[in-house]
Amino acid sequence: MKKKILIVDDNQNNLLTLDILLEDFENTEIFTATNGKEAIEICQQNQIHIIFMDIMMPIMDGIEATKRIRNFDKKALIVAVTALDDEDSKNIMIKYGAEDYIIKPIDSIIFKKRFEKYLELVDYRYQSNYDNEAINLFNKNVFNRSLSFRIFDNISLSEFWEYFLTDNSKQVNNLTDCIRVIYVLGQISIKNNQKFNVVQEESQTHLYITQTNLTSIDDKSIKRIVLKNYPELTFAIHNNTLSFVFLKQQNTTVMNSPSNQIELSEEEQKVLRISHENTITSEEFLNTTPINLIDKIEELEHIEDKIDLSIMNFEKDTRQDNLAQIVGYLSIYNNVINELIEFQNLSIGINSLIKFLEPLNEEKISKLNARLFTSLMLSVLEDLSNWRDTIFIKQDAKDIHYLDSSLLNSCLQIENILEDKEIDNDNDLELF
DSSP states (O other), rough: OOOOEEOOOOOHHHHHHHHHHHTSSSSSSEEEEEEEEHHHHHHHSSOOOOEEEEESSSSSSSHHHHHHHHHOSSSEEEEEEEETOOOHHHHHHHHHHHHHHEEEEEEHHHHHHHHHHHHHHHHTTTTTOOOOOOOOOOOOOOOOOOOEEESSHHHHHHHHHHIIIIIOOOOOTTTTHHHHHOOOHHHHHHHTTTEEEEEEOEEEEEEEEOOOOOTTTTTEEEHHHHHHHHHHHHHTEETTTEEEEEEHHHHHOOOOEEOOOOOOOHHHHHHHHHOOOOOOHHHHHHTSSSSHHHHHHHHHHHHHHHHHHHHHHHHHHHOHHHHHHHHHHHHHHHHHHHHTTTTTHHHHHHHHHHHHHOOHHHHHHHOOOOHHHHHHHHHHHHHHHHHHHIISSSOOOOOTTTTTHHHHHHHHHHHHHHSSSOOGGSSSSOOO
16 A cells, blocks of 8 residues: 655755655655645545644644544544654644654654554554454444453452543543443442443444443343433443443544654753744844844845855765865854844854764765755755845744744754764664
């Protein structure tokens, strides 16, 4: 089965990075979207198997998109793509239907190992392998897994109650009423020294709870008790077996995720965590900035052209002096950014990239994938060019700091993809 993969991210560099990483996997078709609204439209028109969903996006964020996709697609495997330390957003994504998460900047080795697992899960998910010996009275096409409680005294009955109403919160309505019914009927069975089982089964859309061996009270009496006290419950009773059925509100599985092993300076961590509650618009910034600093913007445009040319030269001839030229122009660009004062956080991202590129010698450069390096660098350059145009030319940015953490993520991403890392064979078997 050809796997259809959707990457959702408003940052072109992130889209490009994931697209390149997925090139190593055969029999896949890649779709891209730049916001949640586009993602929903693609999912409605195609049977998407795996979705990599960024959280913070314009027009519609990843949280809202995940909620809406889950309303019509329960099988797509949604993976939240979250910034480092963004625990709150990650947990909300898991709550609304994401099954796993990946931390930005993405570690290519971890990503590829995880993606292999995702492909396996998708294969199994689309195979019909039901348990035709189901206990419940509604549906024999349930998953092979089930949960069984063997109840023979008040202590085991109490364990059943505790599991459903304190330790385990199923996303279904009226579950508490069902457990009350089973508890009361269970007490009657225990008084009559009658053992019984309670079995939980599931299908993709429904949860079934069944109580067996109810010989201490006849079927008609049980039916009358349930209808009198809890008429909203959907149930069936036959031959001393009582089954309840519930529609699942959502079907999510949380997977434990290894943390991304990225060493960041305190300065870099600060930028990744920063939130701009008191935003400054382009217009406000330009009205309060000295004219002599605004003149620096033309200088940035000229340097961008030189960076662009030096990147293309490096792709044709990957000598160290050609790379040094890229680093030199980046440093000049960064010095201008620093003079603008308000954009020192943006400068941190560029500086991290410079520090990574500067020490590369001929041996390390020879290991670089020139095409990949060129694509990633041009994407960062495009982000900077759009930033300059949005703030200083069009002057329509609602927050002049909108690129700060995103650019740092992109620069760190380049380091992760291009860095020559050793794989620890002891970690080949990854539990996730």
